[in-house]
Amino acid sequence: MTTVVNVPPSLDDHSFDDVLRQLATVSADEKVLLDARHVRWASPFGLTALLTLAQTRSERPTLAVPELDETASYWARAGFFRYAEELYELRGNYPKRAGSADSNVLLEITSVAKSEDVHDVVGRIQQKAQLMLRELNLDAKATVGFAMTLSEICQNIVEHAGRGGWVMVQTYRWTKRLGRRVVVIAVADAGVGFRQSLESAPGKERSDRWDDAAALEDAVIRGVSRFRDPGRGQGLAGVRRYLGRWDGKLGVRSGTARIAIVPNWDDDVPLAEHLPPFPGAQVQVTIPERGTPQAPQRTSSRTQR
């Protein structure tokens, strides 16, 4: 029997939980069909998380691709189908070639599994990041911090996940919440996740309250690492400092919890618990344009172009 899972029309870090909620009671070896035919828009988080989702299934899942040409075309330009073809049985029409590059996609979906991949990602992003951050009215100093942020988040996969993951960087106008442009980094893996990683620390003592949320608080807020070396855990601390300076947002989901460093412009909760389970870690960094925002539009309908 195949379980049909409806993918929300707008797929982002929050609506992806709707997908996971539908899968919560479906065992990994059951056949699933992810119905993305009516998806109009997907964030980098949504696209990278869809790929990791396929990794968590022992029975190769089916994905019904977006029916809207411009959405499917965008997913192709983002490099989604290149990896999805290996992970999913794809149903429906989609561009077999990516076509011309999308100027909003600063880094198409890229596999990260080893240290050299991080070098490659950082090398590819630097020049584009300089131009893009200037467009967002950010200081030139923001460019290096941006590359460092990207590097440190990708390294989390290499060092802790135990399996490869994906990264994507994109800019878009976030009309619904912010009324201005943002640049978004999404990094996702289906590896061991923060809790299991910290549990592997030598001599790790579990507190009374030890769960995914506690592990995220340790790693993201307190800079705890599974290594005893006091020099470890600096990556996420550095990312937090950088985002504090540029009014950015950090969201990290792992297992059944999501933690967020929430700037004033956002109304996300700092810690969400008891979410539908999902292996590994999924990180999203959002940096907004500097300057006067346009009036936010109270609509959730978006189409990918």
Place this chain on the structure above:
Amino acid sequence: MHHIDLSSVLRQTVACDLYSNLVTRPTGAAVRDQIERLLDEAHDRTLTVIDFSQVSMIDFSCADEVIAKLLLRYEAANPPREAYFLFRGVTDEHWEAIEAVLERRGLALVLEQADGIHVVGTLTAEERRVWEAVQQLGAAAPAELAKQLGLDPRAIEAALDTLLRRRLVMHVGDDYVVVGAHRGG
């Protein structure tokens, strides 16, 4: 005096010679190993310039591996040799990561900049004051420094011992000089 161009070391240690970024822990560890190999070819007492001029960026993890672990090894109780380091070509682009690891590890280093030599990182107020007095005098004996600063000679000697162990000053004859003031080991 040794000169180590970090971008050259980087190209020798990663597979692709196009990379000019010091990123990731494995890369940092490989670069540090290569630096130590170069130090093995030097005298027992050596001053090495670590040159960042051609490095585009360094991330936190790599800064910890290259800089922090190098400094920790040579300021430890039994270092492999008496090695001093002067950091050159460090820009604002590198500084964020370097500052973070120095702070986290409680370390300090000597920077060569256009306007001269500076000590940066974690020092007590007294260590910093003594270091600056040594720099101002060019070369100084403890008694001279005690007179200059109006401090107890024992406190001066204790601060100098610490600065020497941390490789921020070095002996030249009976005097102390700041690292980088006299280029030669």
